[in-house]
Amino acid sequence: MPTSKVGTTPSLPNFLKSLKHNDIETSIEAFISLLKRRLVRGSRPCAIATVNLLLRVVGEERIKDAHKLIERIRDVGRRLVAAQPREMAVGNVVRRVLEVVRERAEADQDAAAGSEGSTTSPTTPTELTPSSGAHALPKDLQIRAHGSAHGEKPTSNGVSDATAQRPALASTNTSYAGQAPSATSLFSILQHPTTASGGRSPYATPPGDNQSASSKSSSRRGEEAADAKGGEKLDIKAEVITGIIELQNELEDVDDEIASYALDHIHSNEIVLTHTSSQTVQKFLMTAARKRKFTVVHAEAYPNDHEATHATIVNGGRKGGDEDALGAGGDERWKPLTSMGITVILIPDSAVFALMSRINKVILAPHTVLANGSLLAGAGASTIALAAKTHHVPVVVLSGVYKLSPVYPFDTDELIEYGDPVKVVGFEEGRLVQGVDVVNPAYDWVDSDFVDLYITNLGAHAPSYLYRIIADHYRKEDTVLT
Template structure:
């Protein structure tokens, strides 16, 4: 148990230093602590990894979700390379990456469901050929009857074009947005000649609205960032409660008169054994390294032996 205390103190010291350091300095500091094994053990490494990934997501400015994934993956690879034996570091990194992918997929699905309710038609789109609407009155086949402009034809009477169908009719815009979207056609020659009415601020060119999609994209990224931060906070809560959750299954896993073999039990294993020893009688066999000269009994043995007289070693 005493071997875990230095890691916990180093962990607490590192977590307090996150507020006064930049992101890169915090990442380098954690990598150095992992390499020197000043932070070791499953729970301290998991807590430190979750905190630094939370800082990466919260402090880094991203243009899209792909950049967020790339940044978290780069930092995760550096942490895993610093201490490959601590598998929990890679597990936390994968949890966060999966969380980002899930939030990105959900955002894409929500955006794909939004379809325009109807298609706005402009006059040029409604009528493809304006010449079809013209009335052709051949002068050779018609004679004027009187001054009232009534014509009498010796041949077949021309057919007046009927009402336009719904597919080709001109739909009158119903909203102000429809009026704004129905912009007039821009003459290419006026653009080439440098007309003062054509420019980034002109209503006839879409340059003035370029920043609107950018703001919308940044808003979506910020919304995803908030969801991911909440998810990482939930991961931190799971880490703090994992010992209690594992210990709650001790009475089901260990039966009376069982023989339990453990190797250098960690704090989680000790809590698991002691929870079962409260209501069960069983034998615990502890495999550990050679005792030090200052003590003939390993710390884990003394910790388990003092807690309950029902646990035998």
């Protein structure tokens, strides 16, 4: 985890700090580069960064209707996911935000439909094509490429795009299209407090001025169309922002919520095996340790996570970068399990099978949970899960809902990331480096058959039930972001 405090170092805390004063395009680019350079890795940091970024995107954008907002978020999401497809938490958070927007929009729509009948003639649904989404990306890229110069191309593209999108807009929001509050009041209400500095950037689009005349006029038309209708839709953006902040809070509290189930699952004098230095698992065990005495066998996850594991065992841990983002300053840390009178036995990964016959429960922390209840976790997890299955030891997976991904693992190989081989064979062993293929898989795929229980912040579920939770949190139409 990048943790240096030097202002220029690209890292998660710095990124989150810079979010406040940088404009959106710069922030998106900064995050993309962090993802690409693997300076932000792990589900939690990625999720936190994404949710903060999307909060800014939604807050900053002068987008007044749900459909455009969805397109904008999808567009940003697409770029983020393309930057690091294996950090599925990014895509998950994007989908969650999209879900929030869709839900609010629908509620709004329902309310509007309930209060008044549809007054405008709706455009035919056939015009609502995914092509409008496809247009968004090139347009955005081109605008970025041309910068503030605003050459001919982006202008014309903007026109075509605006026209392509408008009917779609009208068709989704049939009930209120054509009657909406005035544009000025929308601007004043929806303006995010932090947008005051937005005008500085060449990429930002301040209201009205440096947009091309045609696209402006087209958007005006939309606004005017929206003007006429009632005030209930006025809050959609604010509602979305509330929804994102809720998501942000969920990310923060996820460990505590999962930990609150600890006493339901850990009994006295139990021997629990865990793996890697997961914060969630540590919190979970700490919560149980307050009431009960048990033994923890900790596999060290060499070579990718063993240092962090050792540090966690010896010193406890700290809550990751989100604290800095909120400006709370002091990071919340927790003591090691040993300080609570728990016996912790550190073993190398190879000893897992030998000890498994005495283990009562295996607790794993996934990197991502996939749609069919299988999961990706730190390398070695598959061996542990298989050994547990062999010995009929229950495997419990602690996962925040943000780790649940609607991606179905058709090809598990492509989901696995490979780490730095230097961690396996250092350069001091020149002969090996030269003549031997050194492979260091960072993650293992574990089939759902090997998992007995998932504990998420919503409760405990069988792996076979996860698809429902996924269906509750994501929309089908967002499963494929690209």
